[in-house]
Amino acid sequence: MQSIEKYSVFIEEEIKKTHYPLTPKNLYDPLRYFMTLGGKRMRPILTLMGAEAFGSSKKEALPAALAVELFHNFSLIHDDIMDEAPIRRGKETVHTKWNQNIAILSGDVLLVYAYQLLAQQKAEVLPDLLNLFNTTAIEVCEGQQYDMDFETKKSVSITEYIEMIRLKTSVLLGCALEMGAIIAGASLSDRKLIYEFGQQIGIAFQIQDDILDLYADPSKFGKQVGGDIISNKTTLLLLKAFELADPYQKEKLNAILQESDFDQKIALAKHLFDVLNVRNVCKEIMNYHYEQAKTALEKIQIPASQKEPLLQLAAYLMEREI
Amino acid sequence: MQSIEKYSVFIEEEIKKTHYPLTPKNLYDPLRYFMTLGGKRMRPILTLMGAEAFGSSKKEALPAALAVELFHNFSLIHDDIMDEAPIRRGKETVHTKWNQNIAILSGDVLLVYAYQLLAQQKAEVLPDLLNLFNTTAIEVCEGQQYDMDFETKKSVSITEYIEMIRLKTSVLLGCALEMGAIIAGASLSDRKLIYEFGQQIGIAFQIQDDILDLYADPSKFGKQVGGDIISNKTTLLLLKAFELADPYQKEKLNAILQESDFDQKIALAKHLFDVLNVRNVCKEIMNYHYEQAKTALEKIQIPASQKEPLLQLAAYLMEREI
Known part of the structure; x- marks a missing residue:
């Protein structure tokens, strides 16, 4: 995926070039730290690709691309506080390394910096x-x-769940792409199509995440396989399992959620999911959204060659072993 | 102050008209609650006055006026978390009434809504x-x-303290006014002057706050008189006292800060401050900034009649009994 790497290197260098003020140290040190923790930089890459697809340049779309990456990082810093997550990308989260107040405030200022970048785009x-x-x-x-x-809600429907992941993660991919298209002066209908492409890829990717959490190869997976099962997290797998289960299997599933031996819990869940064919059913839903994405892309009124990087990126995102 | 009341009623009605979505309830209920807790609405009034002073209208500047009020409320919601404040304007703070995560997130979304309002102003x-x-x-x-x-910093200079209050509270008053001026198409030099007027009024007002905290008439003051002394808060009074004290008085002041009987603590501080003439020295600094504000206003190239509401507002803000 050479072309994606090229974008990624470009963005990484631009992020490194960004200078925050030196003081107040407790406000800006966390930003310097968090913004260079890495990550795939997928969102800014989408903005650059969106711009180029419609004839603009990486350079022209750079402020918006960085804005979307800053926004993403702002949301991660605050989400990590809310989720009490100690680790992000293998390193301490901001509220763990500093403290919660500093994490709130540096997240806030990062959001404002995102707008400051956005304001650099032409009037x-x-x-x-x-x-x-x-x-x-x-x-x-x-x-x-x-x-x-959803953590405390008694019953969540699959529709509600997909809507939640659409809002929480997928719309930002659509937005990243459409911002590129706006900068390049794309038509409104093409803008909506590229947004839809990003949004559907986002949903498919998130479903893939749910599947991988239980079915990933432990040697390739960066974190504990089965973590979602251990913490009884609402995922598409769990919701589908409840939907497909007969009353006896539902009871069994509820018992599994209470299991305190985690290895046992994962093994039992996996076995029941296999019986219910949950993995394949979820893969089908994932593929449905992937296909929706590709259909939207096809409809865009630009030569196929200009869509190629986007198709490659989508394939790259969807190629993880599930 | 009839004219200020008119602005205030106008803004209050517009805030009441603002509709946030019904769901997610835990995101938007806190906003509906907090935005109608009241407050002086000083910042949006400044934006409207700034616009009118240069020939624009309340209506034209309304989105920006509301944006600045939303921003102010966002910062209060997050500050209240950081300060662990249970009460604001006589009511429970958001993180107390709901919880901290809800306060973080509803603050975040309020900031975005501020930008959404701002984006309604003409391109x-x-x-x-x-x-x-x-x-x-x-x-x-x-x-x-x-x-x-400053809560943990060993020594804070008066310059650092004034710079802190300038940043934390005063620049937003300058910004509120200048936004009105921008909307009305004021010249760059008039924009800078009206900003300076707001900023200097802000500093004077904040110093007045410090003085009132100890010297207000308890029957008219909404909160515990001497609260800053009780909590050893860094204020201009305390910094000035340390600056003016001789070594013996400094020792005494440090002892007072350790006093556990709060009534005694306030009485001792007040006595020492009287000996050092702290109250009057601080009033002089306050008046210096008030004068700076009026000087900036005088230089603005508009008829005196158009400056009148601003002068009245400044006088109204500074008239509290100290």
């Missing part, structure tokens, strides 16, 4: 960029709230 | 509005960080 596209970015940012907050609500 | 002034608003928002975060740093 004629600024209203459209802002409207899209604001709508998306609101949706991401809504998605995070639904995700938190 | 030709949007880049200037955004740049000012972003710079100010960053400074407010920096001010809050300095304020938190």
Whole structure:
């Protein structure tokens, strides 16, 4: 995936070039730390690709690309507080390394810096960029709230779950791409199609994440396989299992959720999921969204060659072994 | 102050008209709650006055006025978490009434809504509005960080303290006014002067707050008189006292800070401050900034009649009994 690497290196260098003020140290040190923790930089790459697909350049779309990456990192810093997550990308989270107040405030200022970058784009596209970015940012907050609500909610439907992942993670991929398209002056219908492409890829990717959490090769997976099962997290797998289970199997599933021996818990869940064919059913849903994404891309009124990087990126995102 | 009341009623009605989505309830109920807790609505009034002073209208500047009020409330919700404040405007704070995660997230989304309002202003002034608003928002975060740093910092100079209050509270008043001026198409030099007017009023007002905390009439003051002394808060009074004290008085002051009987502590501090003439010295500093504000206002190239509401507002803000 040479072309993706090229984008990734470009973005990484630009992020390294970003200078935050030296003081107040407790506000800006966390940003310097967190912004260079790495990550796939998928969102800014999407903005650059979106811009190039419609004839603009990486350089022209760079501020918006960085804005979307800063926004993503702001949301991670705050989500990590809410989830009490000690580790992110193998390193301490901001609220663990510093403290919670510092994590709240440095997250806040990072969000403002995202807007400051966005404001560097030329004035004629600024209203459209802002409207899209604001709508998306609101949706991401809504998605995070639904995700938190699901922790205590008695019954979550699959529709509600897909809507939650759409809001929490997928709309930002659509937004990243459409911002590139806006900067390049794409038509409204093409903008909506590339947004849809990103959004559907996002949903498919998130479902893949749910599947991988239980079925990944432990030697290749960066974290504990079965972590979602251990913590009784609402995932598509679990919701599908409940949907497909007969009353006896439902009872069994509820018992598994209470199991305190984690290895046993994972083994029992896996066995029941196999009986119910959950993995394949979820893969089908994932593929459905992947196909929806490709259909949207096909409809865009640009030569196939200009869509190629986007198709490659989608394939790269979806190629993880499940 | 009839004219200020008119503005205030106008803003209050517009805030009441703002509709947030019904769901997710845990995201938007806190906003509905917090945005109608009241407050002086000083910042949006400044934006409206700034716009009118240069020939624009309340209606034209309304989105920006609301944006600045939303931003202010976002910062209060997050500050209240950081300060562990249980009460704001006589009511429970968001993190107390709901919980901390909800307070973080509803604060975040409120900030985004502020930008959404700002984006409603006409495209030709949007880049200037955004740049000012972003710079100010960053400074407010920096001010809050300095304020938190001061809690554990061994020695804070008066210059550092004034800079902290300038960032944390005063720049937003300048920004509110200048946004109105930008919307009305004021010249760059008039924009800078009206910003300076707001900023200096802000500093004077904050110093007045410090003085009132100890010297207010308890029957008129909404909270515990001497609260800053009880909690050993860094204030201009305390910093001035240390600056003016001789070595013996410094020792005495340090002893007072350790006093566990709060009534005694306040009485002892007040006595020592009287000996050192701290109250009057601080009033002089306050008046210096008030004068600076009025000087900036005088230089603005508009008829005196158009400055009148601003002068009245400044007098109203500074008239509290100290």
